[in-house]
Amino acid sequence: MIGLAIALVVAFLTAVFIALFIRLASRLDAEQCTSEWLDNFSTSDYAPMRRLFDAKDFEFLASQPGYRPEIARQLRAERREVLAGYLQLLIRDFNQLHTLARMMLVQAAEERPDFGKALRRQQITFYYAVMAVRLRLVLMPLGWTAPDVSRLLEPIESIRLHMQRMAPHSADAA
Amino acid sequence: MHRSPTVETVLLLLQSAILVRLVIRVLVTKLFRKYPCFFGYLLVACAQALVFLLVPYDSASYRDWWLITQALLTCFCALIVLELYGLILSDLTGIASFSRLYLKISIGVAILVSLLLLLVEKTPHDRYSGFMVVDRAIVTSLLVFVLLLTAFLVYYPIPINRNLVVYSIGYAVYFLAKAGFLLAVNVSNTGYRLFGIAVITASTVCMLFWLVGLSSRGEEKTLVIGHRWNREDQDKVLERLKAINASLLRAGRQ
Numbered sequence: 001m002i003g004l005a006i007a008l009v010v011a012f013l014t015a016v017f018i019a020l021f022i023r024l025a026s027r028l029d030a031e032q033c034t035s036e037w038l039d040n041f042s043t044s045d046y047a048p049m050r051r052l053f054d055a056k057d058f059e060f061l062a063s064q065p066g067y068r069p070e071i072a073r074q075l076r077a078e079r080r081e082v083l084a085g086y087l088q089l090l091i092r093d094f095n096q097l098h099t100l101a102r103m104m105l106v107q108a109a110e111e112r113p114d115f116g117k118a119l120r121r122q123q124i125t126f127y128y129a130v131m132a133v134r135l136r137l138v139l140m141p142l143g144w145t146a147p148d149v150s151r152l153l154e155p156i157e158s159i160r161l162h163m164q165r166m167a168p169h170s171a172d173a174a
Numbered sequence: 175m176h177r178s179p180t181v182e183t184v185l186l187l188l189q190s191a192i193l194v195r196l197v198i199r200v201l202v203t204k205l206f207r208k209y210p211c212f213f214g215y216l217l218v219a220c221a222q223a224l225v226f227l228l229v230p231y232d233s234a235s236y237r238d239w240w241l242i243t244q245a246l247l248t249c250f251c252a253l254i255v256l257e258l259y260g261l262i263l264s265d266l267t268g269i270a271s272f273s274r275l276y277l278k279i280s281i282g283v284a285i286l287v288s289l290l291l292l293l294v295e296k297t298p299h300d301r302y303s304g305f306m307v308v309d310r311a312i313v314t315s316l317l318v319f320v321l322l323l324t325a326f327l328v329y330y331p332i333p334i335n336r337n338l339v340v341y342s343i344g345y346a347v348y349f350l351a352k353a354g355f356l357l358a359v360n361v362s363n364t365g366y367r368l369f370g371i372a373v374i375t376a377s378t379v380c381m382l383f384w385l386v387g388l389s390s391r392g393e394e395k396t397l398v399i400g401h402r403w404n405r406e407d408q409d410k411v412l413e414r415l416k417a418i419n420a421s422l423l424r425a426g427r428q
Contacts (some may be wrong), residue, residue: 001363002294002361003358003361003362006354006357006358006361007354009348009354010354013317013321013350014350016321017321017324017346017347017350020321020324020325020328021339021342021343021346023326023328024324024327024328024337024339099331100332102329102331103331103402104268105268105269105330106266106268106269106331106332107268108267108268108332109267109268110267111267111268111269111270111271112268113271113272116268116272117206144189
């Protein structure tokens, strides 16, 4: 029994090491580390996401002739899919921005513990918000209210702000 | 003279041949200057292989020599790991405090995990089994330490050279095999011969891997990007970092 447990632990550690070394050998995608991406990136692209479950849309729909509750249910279901799509894009953009920020931190000429701490904190905050939004999306058909997506954008704005403050220091190092 | 069993003899001869070539490679490429502990480890491993080939397998002096050389090798393993991560984390100005803190936490976690495993091991009945318990504790703590430090390197895009990645993979394989088999032996108090064969095989595979992977060109310090290691890629990324900084400064002024 203990022999089997040891074998399982060794197999698990082997898998973890393989995954880590694969990630280590391909941890940066040079093609994605561009200033053009950063120039074009804006959280305003995600503004429509905030209005997906705006009560006014549903009130307007209810006031139209021939309205049936199934139509509102259908619209909610479609918008849940749209939000899930936005979420995927947002996660990709967040990871990209976070990678750039970590790169700046490592290449910095002087120590910036505040920046490092903020990066770690914002990463936790962002993924917590992602989990909360996903949970709400799953529970919405059961009557739960729509998720608050503004919490998803706050960590991104915060990282961008920190990066702007950090830029002069990092520019000296680079 | 009593010879060691055939399997062990073949493995030892194979390991000795690889070891000699690896020592020559480290000498020729002058890597011994940068990695003195690793070079020391190779020399002790050479001495151990020589002793095992010369001393009768079932004699008391064979076991004594095994104990001495194995203790030395374990000490060198600890020194190698410290040497390796000292080199990686030496000039990280931007995250100096955090890397120091992470290092301390990693050492603490590694020691704790290795000591917790003592709970499942049987009480040593002689000095050899006692040594194996201590050896297992050290090797396990080194294994956990390497695991945590690799995770740190995955998270932060720290410039590392190809040789350091090759070293790390080799140590991970060796420590994993050795810790696993040592724990199995210490828990069951049987399978000593199988353990010996497993450790010799693991160390032979690692040495072969280092022989193939280590080179003087692998010392060029660069960011690791998409499975390639070269100066051009690092320059490209640094150029982009400058452009990103300029972009951020522009955005900040708006």
